[in-house]
Amino acid sequence: xxxxxxxxxxxxxxxxxxxxxxxxxxxxxxxxxxxxxxxxxxxxxxxxxxxxxxxxxxxxxxxxxxxxxxxxxxxxxxxxxxxxxxxxxxxxxxxxxxxxxxxxxxxxxxxxxxxxxxxxxxxxxxxxxxxxxxxxxxxxxxxxxxxxxxxxxxxxxxxxxxxxxxxxxxxxxxxxxxxxxxxxxxxxxxxxxxxxxxxxxxxxxxxxxxxxxxxxxxxxxxxxxxxxxxxxxxxxxxxxxxxxxxxxxxxxxxxxxxxxxxxxxxxxxxxxxxxxxxxxxxxxxxxxxxxxxxxxxxxxxxxxxxxxxxxxxxxxxxxxxx
Numbered sequence: 001x002x003x004x005x006x007x008x009x010x011x012x013x014x015x016x017x018x019x020x021x022x023x024x025x026x027x028x029x030x031x032x033x034x035x036x037x038x039x040x041x042x043x044x045x046x047x048x049x050x051x052x053x054x055x056x057x058x059x060x061x062x063x064x065x066x067x068x069x070x071x072x073x074x075x076x077x078x079x080x081x082x083x084x085x086x087x088x089x090x091x092x093x094x095x096x097x098x099x100x101x102x103x104x105x106x107x108x109x110x111x112x113x114x115x116x117x118x119x120x121x122x123x124x125x126x127x128x129x130x131x132x133x134x135x136x137x138x139x140x141x142x143x144x145x146x147x148x149x150x151x152x153x154x155x156x157x158x159x160x161x162x163x164x165x166x167x168x169x170x171x172x173x174x175x176x177x178x179x180x181x182x183x184x185x186x187x188x189x190x191x192x193x194x195x196x197x198x199x200x201x202x203x204x205x206x207x208x209x210x211x212x213x214x215x216x217x218x219x220x221x222x223x224x225x226x227x228x229x230x231x232x233x234x235x236x237x238x239x240x241x242x243x244x245x246x247x248x249x250x251x252x253x254x255x256x257x258x259x260x261x262x263x264x265x266x267x268x269x270x271x272x273x274x275x276x277x278x279x280x281x282x283x284x285x286x287x288x289x290x291x292x293x294x295x296x297x298x299x300x301x302x303x304x305x306x307x308x309x310x311x312x313x314x315x316x317x318x319x320x321x322x
Contacts, residue, residue: 005194042058243322260308
């Protein structure tokens with residue numbers, strides 16, 4: 001099952017990846033461990049008996065990092081890997097065959113990254129139908145555009161206040177506050193809710209439908225949910241904290257929302273009927289040239305909704321495969 005979540009890029013860029021940089025480059029794990037110790041992964045492993053502590057995720061990640069190469073080339077690679085902006089620019093696997101990476105993958109480091117991202121970057125909010133935006137979507141000015149406009153007209157103090165408030169809204173919130181916002185009783189077991197876009201091959205339906213709207217929209221969806229974007233420490237489907245397969249920055253979400261600003265998604269019943277007809281033709285008509293990518297997507301409505309909400313709130317998006 002593919003699920004899409006909001007992604008707080010500001011926290012990720014300014015707190016999470018700098019903490020990983022200090023761990024990888026400066027051999028200082030303090031900042032990252034302070035973040036990790038409050039994650040769901042750390043809480044679940046907190047009940048493991050002392051004799052089995054070597055099996056814990058953090059312990060295995062520490063052991064792996066002690067084996068990392070420490071030469072000049074490796075440090076340059078670690079700098080690019082831990083810079084959210086630089087890594088994102090080089091992460092398109094269709095363009096770059098060798099994005100920044102560790103010399104080999106580590107399940108433990110990947111789990112630490114995923115646990116921290118889940119705790120601090122994924123809003124613990126489920127989307128309801130009441131949050132649905134209008135079909136016609138006209139984005140307002142971005143925070144950066146508003147700050148730039150205020151500075152150009154000589155209102156520097158007000159521009160600084162707007163910028164400061166924007167950053168303060170993205171600060172890490174307390175765990176119990178997230179629980180209250182989520183409106184659920186037991187998030188320690190299930191993790192944050194997301195928007196489902198279906199099991200394979202239904203993401204192919206969504207990808208093909210987006211291709212009929214905009215090539216850019218299709219490419220952005222591939223970066224988000226189709227494995228086109230390299231993840232900093234890789235990904236592994238169906239594993240807790242390791243299943244994130246792709247993400248979009250707020251700017252990329254903004255571009256996707258612009259592509260979809262006047263789109264009306266097909267109704268779910270219509271899409272389900274179209275898929276039934278496709279399966280019937282495949283079984284009875286061997287000369288049928290209809291491809292599975294041409295089937296109407298049943299999850300287009302929720303997908304368009306979460307893109308519009310994320311764009312309106314200045315969030316990125318991140319996708320997991322469970």
